[in-house]
Amino acid sequence: MVTESEKVTRQTRIDPRLASAGWEVAKFHPSMAGAIPSQKAVEEWPTEAGPADYALCDEHAVRGVVEAKKLTVGAQGILPQAERYARAIKVDQVWRGEFHVPFLYSTNGEETWFHDVRRPQNRSRRVATFHTPSALRELLERDSEAEFAKLRTIPLNPELRPYQVEANTAIEQTVAEGKRKMLVTMATGTGKTLMTVNEIYRLMKSGVARRVLFLVDRRALAAQTVRAFTSFEAEPGLKFHKLYPVYSQRFQQTDFDKDEKFDPNVMPNSLLTNPKLGDAFVYVSTIQRMSINLFGRDAGIHFGEGDSGDEDAKKLDIPIHAFDLIVADECHRGYSAKELSVWRDTLDWFDAIKVGLTATPAAHTMAYFENLVYRYDYERAVREGYLVDYDVVRVRSDVRMNGVFLHQGEQVDQVDPDSGARQLDLLEDERAYDASKVEREITAPDSNRKVLAELKKYAEAHEAETGRFPKILIFAANDLPHVSHADQLVELAKDVFGRGESFVGKITGRVDRPLQKIREFRNRPNPKIVVTVDLLTTGVDIPDLEFLVFLRPVKSRILFEQMLGRGTRRSPDLTPAKTNFTVFDCFDGTLLEYFRATTGMTIEPPEGDSKTIAQIVEDIWQNRDRDYNTKRLVKRLQRIDKNMSGEARDLFARFIPDGDVASFAEDLPAKLRGDFAGTMKILRDADFLKLCVEYPRARTHFVVASGVTDTVESEVLIKAGIGKEYKPDDYLQLFVRFVEQHEREIEAVQILLGRPNDWSADALRELRDALSQAPEHFTEDNLQRAFNATHHKALVDIISMVKRAAIDEAPLLTAEERVNAAVAKVTADHQLTDEQAKWLEYIRQHLVQNLSIEREDFEVIPILFDRGGWGRANRVFDGQLDDLIKELNKELVAA
Numbered sequence: 001m002v003t004e005s006e007k008v009t010r011q012t013r014i015d016p017r018l019a020s021a022g023w024e025v026a027k028f029h030p031s032m033a034g035a036i037p038s039q040k041a042v043e044e045w046p047t048e049a050g051p052a053d054y055a056l057c058d059e060h061a062v063r064g065v066v067e068a069k070k071l072t073v074g075a076q077g078i079l080p081q082a083e084r085y086a087r088a089i090k091v092d093q094v095w096r097g098e099f100h101v102p103f104l105y106s107t108n109g110e111e112t113w114f115h116d117v118r119r120p121q122n123r124s125r126r127v128a129t130f131h132t133p134s135a136l137r138e139l140l141e142r143d144s145e146a147e148f149a150k151l152r153t154i155p156l157n158p159e160l161r162p163y164q165v166e167a168n169t170a171i172e173q174t175v176a177e178g179k180r181k182m183l184v185t186m187a188t189g190t191g192k193t194l195m196t197v198n199e200i201y202r203l204m205k206s207g208v209a210r211r212v213l214f215l216v217d218r219r220a221l222a223a224q225t226v227r228a229f230t231s232f233e234a235e236p237g238l239k240f241h242k243l244y245p246v247y248s249q250r251f252q253q254t255d256f257d258k259d260e261k262f263d264p265n266v267m268p269n270s271l272l273t274n275p276k277l278g279d280a281f282v283y284v285s286t287i288q289r290m291s292i293n294l295f296g297r298d299a300g301i302h303f304g305e306g307d308s309g310d311e312d313a314k315k316l317d318i319p320i321h322a323f324d325l326i327v328a329d330e331c332h333r334g335y336s337a338k339e340l341s342v343w344r345d346t347l348d349w350f351d352a353i354k355v356g357l358t359a360t361p362a363a364h365t366m367a368y369f370e371n372l373v374y375r376y377d378y379e380r381a382v383r384e385g386y387l388v389d390y391d392v393v394r395v396r397s398d399v400r401m402n403g404v405f406l407h408q409g410e411q412v413d414q415v416d417p418d419s420g421a422r423q424l425d426l427l428e429d430e431r432a433y434d435a436s437k438v439e440r441e442i443t444a445p446d447s448n449r450k451v452l453a454e455l456k457k458y459a460e461a462h463e464a465e466t467g468r469f470p471k472i473l474i475f476a477a478n479d480l481p482h483v484s485h486a487d488q489l490v491e492l493a494k495d496v497f498g499r500g501e502s503f504v505g506k507i508t509g510r511v512d513r514p515l516q517k518i519r520e521f522r523n524r525p526n527p528k529i530v531v532t533v534d535l536l537t538t539g540v541d542i543p544d545l546e547f548l549v550f551l552r553p554v555k556s557r558i559l560f561e562q563m564l565g566r567g568t569r570r571s572p573d574l575t576p577a578k579t580n581f582t583v584f585d586c587f588d589g590t591l592l593e594y595f596r597a598t599t600g601m602t603i604e605p606p607e608g609d610s611k612t613i614a615q616i617v618e619d620i621w622q623n624r625d626r627d628y629n630t631k632r633l634v635k636r637l638q639r640i641d642k643n644m645s646g647e648a649r650d651l652f653a654r655f656i657p658d659g660d661v662a663s664f665a666e667d668l669p670a671k672l673r674g675d676f677a678g679t680m681k682i683l684r685d686a687d688f689l690k691l692c693v694e695y696p697r698a699r700t701h702f703v704v705a706s707g708v709t710d711t712v713e714s715e716v717l718i719k720a721g722i723g724k725e726y727k728p729d730d731y732l733q734l735f736v737r738f739v740e741q742h743e744r745e746i747e748a749v750q751i752l753l754g755r756p757n758d759w760s761a762d763a764l765r766e767l768r769d770a771l772s773q774a775p776e777h778f779t780e781d782n783l784q785r786a787f788n789a790t791h792h793k794a795l796v797d798i799i800s801m802v803k804r805a806a807i808d809e810a811p812l813l814t815a816e817e818r819v820n821a822a823v824a825k826v827t828a829d830h831q832l833t834d835e836q837a838k839w840l841e842y843i844r845q846h847l848v849q850n851l852s853i854e855r856e857d858f859e860v861i862p863i864l865f866d867r868g869g870w871g872r873a874n875r876v877f878d879g880q881l882d883d884l885i886k887e888l889n890k891e892l893v894a895a
Contacts, residue, residue, distance in 0.1 A: 006070040011052070013109025014068050015041075021130040021319070023056060033892070035380040036060045039133045049088035055104070058133040062091050063140075064103035065277040066130075068429060075111040079124055082106050086117065089248050103136055114351070120143060121178035128320050128349045135321035135351075136375035138277045142207070148176050151206035157198050159233075161386065163376045164195040169408035171199055171355060175208065183355045183369035187378040188359040188565025189387050189541075193228045196327055196357060200282060201234045204244055207352065210280045211271075215287050215346075216329045220515050220540055223251055224327070225284045228263055245281040247271070247287050250312060275322045283323075289313045291346045299342060306374055320351045329357045337611075344368060348609045359565055378388070378561075378568065387568040390548075391582045391785070392717035392725045394589035395454055399447040399710045401588050403434040406705060414701035420482035422704075431705075436553075439477035439485045447710035448489055448551070451586055452496040454714045455549060457498075458582065462546070466576055470546035472519075472529040476553045479508040479533050483702040486531045489551065493529055502526040508533050518542075534559075543571035549584040550591055579781075589717065592725060617683045620672070630669055633683075637665035640695060648695040655688045716789050720777040728789035732805075734776050735783065739805040744769045752802050756893035757886070761852045767798065797851060799893060813895065819847040822891035826884070835876050842867065851892060853885045 004012075015025045028051075032042060038058050043367050045055030045062070056064035067077070067082040082104040089100045104124075112631050114131070115124035116139065151172060156165055167184055174182045185194045196214075203209035216222050222629040229246045233239055240246065247267035267283050268814035272293065291299065326347060347354055347368075356369040359378075366372060406412065416426045424472050433442045453866075455472070463469045475491075476486040486506050493504040505527035507517045509551040514535055521530050522542045533552065547566045554560045567581035585591045600799045613636050619629045641662040644652075653659035664671075671679040682688060717725035722748075726734070748767035751758045771778035787796040795814045803810035813821070823844050832840065842863050847853055858870035867873075874881040 004071055006068065009070045009109045010068050013071070014054075014066075014107055017107075017109070017129050018054070018066075019113075020135070021687040023130065028055075031059070033222075034063060041066070045089070047085045047088040047090070049084050050087040052089065054080075054132075055089070055101075055106075056130075056136070058136065062089060062101050063133075063136045064105060065101055066105040066107065069108050071110060073108050075106045075108045075113050076124075076126070078108075079104065079106040079115060081115050083115075083117070101139065103131070105130065115316065119178070121176075123178050123180075125180060125351075126348075127351045131321055131351065132308075132319050134276075135319060138321065141277060144208075144719045149206040151202060151208055152174075154202050154205055158377075160195065160198060161191065162479055163384075163386075164191055164198070166200065167195050167374045167376065168199045172202070174371060174373045175353055177369055180352075181356075181369045182371045182373045183358070183361065183366060183374065184357040184374045185358055185361050186374075186376045187381045187387060187568065188250040188562065189569035190376055190381050192357050192359070193225060193329070194232070196280050196329075196355070197228055197232045197240060198234075199355075200325070201232070201240060201328070203325060204280055204282075205234075211275055211323045211325070212282045213290070213323040213326045213350070213352070214282060214284045214329065215290065216284070217287050217328060218330075218535075219249075219251070219286060220518060220535070221329065221665050222248060222284050222286055223515060224541065226251075228849050229282060229284070240282075246284065247281055248284045249286065249310070266526060269316055272318045272322055273316050274424045275319065285344055286310070287328075287343060290491075291342050294318060294346060294349055295342070318349070320349060321351045323350050325356060326350055326352045328354065328355045340364065355372075360561045362558055364387050385525065386570070388570055388578060388580050390564065390567060390719065391580055391755075392589070392592060392719055393458060393582055393714055394717050394725075395451060395584055395586040395712065395714040397447050397451060397586060397710055397712045399438060399444050399448040399708065400586060401435055403432065403436075403438060404705055404708055405444050405578050406431045406433075406703075408707070410705075410707055414705040415483055415704060415707065416699070417480065417483050417702050418699070441700070442705055443483075443485065443488065444705045444708040445488065445492065446706070446708060446711055447712065448485075449496060450710050450712035451549075452489070452493050452552065452795055454712055455547070455584060456496055456716075462582075468574070469528050470582075471542065471544045471549040472541075472549060473545055474529065474531045474549040474555075474565060475552040476531050479506070479510050481510075484510075485551075486533060490532045493531070497529065499528075500526075504529045504531070507532045508535050540566070541568040541569065542566065544574060544578070544864075545569075546581050547584065548581065549586065551586050553587065554591060557595050560591065573861075584714075591726070593624075596724075608843070614689045617680075617689065621680055621684060626672075629669060630672060634665045637668070638659050641665065645696045645698040648691075648697070651691055651695065655682050655685065657693075716785055718782050718786050720775075720782060724776075726776075729787045730784070731776070733788055735778055735786075735801070736805045738771075738774055738776065738778065739802060742770070743806070749806075750801060752799060752893055753806055756890045759852060759889045759893045761850070761857075764798075764850075765850050767802070771798075799851065811895075815851060816848050818851070818892060818895050819844055821895040822847075822888055825895070826887045833876075839873050841878050843885075847888065847892065852889055855882070856884070 018025055018041045021054055022039060024039060026037070026040045026042050028042050028044045028046070033046075036057050036536065038060060040057050042057055043054055044051040045065075046052075052065045053064050053068040054066035056066065065082045065085045065086070067078050069078050070547050083099070086099045086101045086104055091100050099117045102116060102118050104117060112127050112129060113124055114127045116122045156168075160168070163186075167186065171182060171184065182193070184195075186195070200209070200212050200214075204212065213856060214225055216225060226246060226248050230239055230241045234243055245265060248264045250266050251264050267285070271279060271281065271283075285735055289310045292310060293316045296315040297313070328347060354369065356365060358365060360711060361372070378387060379585045382389045406427055410427050410428055412425055412427065413422050415422050438444070438447075456591065459470055459472065467693045468729060474488050474489055476484075478484065479486040490504050490506045494501065503526055505521065507514055507521065507530050518535075518540055521527060522540075523543070548564065548567045551564070554563065564583065566581070571578045583592070611632075613633065616636070618631050620626055638661075640648075644661065649659035649661075651659065655665040668679070687738065716728060718728060718731040719725050720731065739749060743753070746767065747769070748763040751763050752767075768780070771783075780801075783798070783801050784794070784796055786792045787801065792810045793811055793814075796812045797815040797818050799818060800810065800812045804812060823840065827840065843853060844856065846861055846863060850857075855870055858864045864870075870881070877884055
C-alpha cells in the first residue's frame with residue numbers, strides 16, 4: 001500500500017497535472033487578493049473557512065477551488081470541502097447564490113472530480129484531469145439555458161421516421177436533465193446514423209454542442225459515416241457539411257465511389273490540440289486512431305479486419321475539452337480486456353456528453369453509459385414494416401456436428417501453417433477430431449462442397465421464383481494464411497455454382513482494398529456471393545442481401561445478432577420486393593436454438609487476458625491478492641506448457657529444473673510459501689518474463705482430409721413469430737390442431753366447411769386475421785412454405801390449407817387453379833359473348849389475387865372500375881351480375 005503524505009501527493013502528482021493543464025502553481029501572496037493573477041493555481045488561498053488548497057485564478061478572477069488530499073483518500077468524498085471553501089471565499093462575483101466561484105475540484109492526484117455549480121441540474125462528475133484556463137473561459141461564456149431554449153424551438157425533421165424522432169427527443173431530454181452519459185439501442189438497419197446526424201445538427205444549431213467527435217472502430221464505418229453527414233440535408237438546400245465542417249482521418253481514394261464528388265477533409269491537428277470557443281465541427285475518427293493520438297502508438301489498439309491507414313497517427317497533447325459531444329457508434333464490441341480498457345480510457349479522457357449507439361447492448365456497454373434512454377428493437381421494426389423478418393434453413397452436416405474420424409492407413413495432406421508447405425501423410429493409427437476442431441485443425445473439403453451444393457438448390461429456386469439470383473454472404477471460420485477456410489469456400493463456390501470468376505469473391509482484411517470491394521458487392525451485379533469472416537459483420541449497409549450462411553461457429557450473442565443484421569434491411573431496388581431474407585444455419589439449427597434462449601442484454605466477458613504475466617507477478621510481489629494471483633499465474637504457466645516446443649523447454653531450463661514448466665506451475669504455491677524471495681527472484685527475472693511471452697511454440701500441422709465423405713441434408717424451418725422455428729411437418733400438425741380446436745369459434749372456417757353460399761371478402765379477412773394472430777403465426781406465407789416443403793406443392797391457397805386441415809382428402813390448389821375451376825364450373829352451361837368473356841377475365845384476374853368478389857370491388861379495384869365499374873359490367877351480363885358473383889364465391893369454396 002502506498003503511504004505517501006499529502007505533501008508528496010501534491011508535489012509529485014497534483015502539481016504536475018495542474019501544470020500540464022496550463023496552470024502555473026504559485027504560493028499565495030497577500031497582494032494577490034487585490035490583484036488576482038491569471039493562469040495560476042495559487043496554493044493556500046485564504047477563505048473564511050480556512051485556506052483552500054488551490055485557487056484557480058484567471059483573467060483576474062478566481063475561477064475554481066481545488067481540494068487536495070493524499071493518494072489514499074477518495075476524491076469524490078472530499079468534494080463537499082471544496083464547496084465549503086467556495087462559499088467562504090472572498091470575491092466579488094456570486095454564482096448560484098451561495099457559491100462565490102463557479103468551478104470546484106477535488107483530487108487525490110490520481111482521481112479528479114469536478115462540479116460546475118452554476119446550474120442546479122449540473123451534477124458532479126469525474127474528469128480525466130483539470131480543465132485548461134481556456135476551457136473554463138469557454139464554460140463561462142456559454143449560456144446553457146439559452147442553448148436549451150433554442151434547441152426546443154428547432155423544428156422536427158419531416159424526413160425522419162416516428163421512432164427516430166422519439167430517439168432524438170429522448171437524447172435531448174436526458175441532456176437537459178444534466179446527465180452526460182446515455183445509450184441508444186436501435187435494431188440494425190433502422191437508421192441509427194441518420195437519427196444521430198440529425199441529432200448532432202440540432203445540438204450544434206442550438207449551441208448545446210459545438211465540437212463533436214464521432215467514434216467508430218472500422219475504417220469502413222468511418223467512410224460510411226462521412227458519406228452520411230455529407231448527404232444529409234440539414235436545412236432546405238443545404239447539406240450538413242455546408243453548414244459545419246466534417247473532418248475525418250485520412251482515407252484512401254478507394255474508400256469512396258468514383259462518382260462521389262465529396263473530398264474528405266483531413267482533421268487538422270491544431271483543432272485537437274488547441275480548441276477554441278468559436279470552433280464548430282464534426283470529426284469522424286476510428287477509436288484506434290484516437291487512442292494513438294491520446295496515449296501513443298504503444299498504447300493504441302487494433303481490432304477487426306482490414307483496418308490500416310493510421311500510419312501517420314501520432315501522440316498529441318489534446319486537452320479534455322477538445323470535444324463537448326462524443327458519439328460512440330457500434331459500442332457493443334466484445335473487445336479484449338486490454339482493448340476495452342483503452343476504449344474506456346479514450347472516452348473518459350474527454351469531458352463531454354457521451355452518447356453510445358448500438359443494436360446489441362452488452363452489459364459492459366450499459367454499465368459505462370449508465371442511462372438506456374431509448375430502445376427500438378428488431379421485433380418492433382419488423383412489426384412496423386421497417387425491417388424484414390428471416391426464414392430459416394437448417395443444414396445438417398455430419399462433419400460439423402460430429403467431427404472427423406480418420407482411419408489407420410488413410411492418406412491426408414499435412415499443411416505447415418507458417419509456410420504453406422504440404423506433404424502427404426499415411427496415418428499409422430486412427431485419429432479423431434471433434435467438431436470444434438473442424439476448420440481449426442482439420443478440414444474436409446467434401447463437407448464444404450456439399451454445403452454449397454445445398455445452398456445452390458435454394459439459390460436457384462429463389463432465382464426461378466423471383467427472376468434474380470440472391471446476393472449471398474457466407475461467414476467462414478477464418479482467413480488464415482495457407483489454411484484459409486474463406487479461400488477454400490471461394491474456390492469451391494466458383495466450381496459448384498459454375499458462373500465464372502467474378503461471381504464469387506472474398507472480403508476480409510487480407511484482400512486488397514477491402515472497402516472498395518464492399519462497395520462493389522453493394523452496388524454492382526457481381527459478385528453475387530461473398531465470403532467473409534468478420535469484416536462484414538457490423539455497420540456495412542448492403543440492402544440487397546437475401547441469403548446469410550453461417551459456416552462459422554459463433555458463441556457471442558452480440559456478434560450473432562450483428563451478423564443477422566446484415567440481412568434485415570429492406571431494399572428499394574429489388575423487384576419483386578424483398579419481403580424476407582433466409583438464414584442458413586449449417587450447424588443443424590443449433591446456432592439459432594442457442595441464441596434464442598439469450599436475453600436482450602447479455603453479459604459477455606472481455607476476450608483475452610486482462611493482465612500480463614509481468615503484472616500478475618508484480619501483484620504477487622506487492623502482496624496484492626496473493627492467493628488469487630498465484631492461481632492466475634499457475635494457469636498461465638500451465639497454458640505455456642501445453643503450447644511450448646522442445647526448444648522452449650531448453651530455454652526455460654535456465655530458470656527451472658529441466659525446463660519442466662508444468663511441474664514448476666504445480667509446485668508454485670508451495671514454493672512461494674516455503675521460499676518466497678527465491679521463487680520471486682526467478683519470476684521477476686526480466687529474461688524469464690520475456691520468455692513467458694515469446695517462448696517458441698510447438699509447430700502443429702493443419703490436416704486436409706480430402707478422402708472424408710460428408711453427409712449433408714437441409715430443410716426449411718418455418719419461423720413462426722420472433723424466436724420460434726418449426727419443422728414443416730410439425731408446423732402443419734399444429735395447424736391441423738388449431739383448426740380442429742377453433743372451428744366453432746371462427747365463423748369463416750364454418751363457412752369453408754359447410755356454408756359456401758356465405759363466402760365473402762369479410763369471411764376471408766376474418767380467416768386471415770384469426771390464423772395470423774395465433775401463437776404459431778399461421779400466415780399464408782408460412783403455411784405455403786410448410787405445404788411446399790411437405791407436399792411439394794407451391795403457392796397453395798388459404799382455402800385449400802384450411803380444408804386440408806379439416807379433411808385429409810381435400811385437394812391442394814393454387815389460387816389460380818381454384819379460380820379457374822370455379823369459373824369453368826359457373827360458365828359450363830353458358831355461351832358467353834365476346835364482351836362477357838372479357839369482363840369474366842377481368843373478374844378472374846381479381847379473384848386470383850383476392851379469392852372473393854363483391855359489388856363494392858367494382859367501384860374501387862382499378863381493373864374493374866377503369867372499365868366502367870358495376871354499372872357497365874351489370875349491363876354486359878344482362879343485369880345478372882349479382883347472381884354471377886354469388887355463384888363464383890360459392891364455387892370458389894366448393895372446389
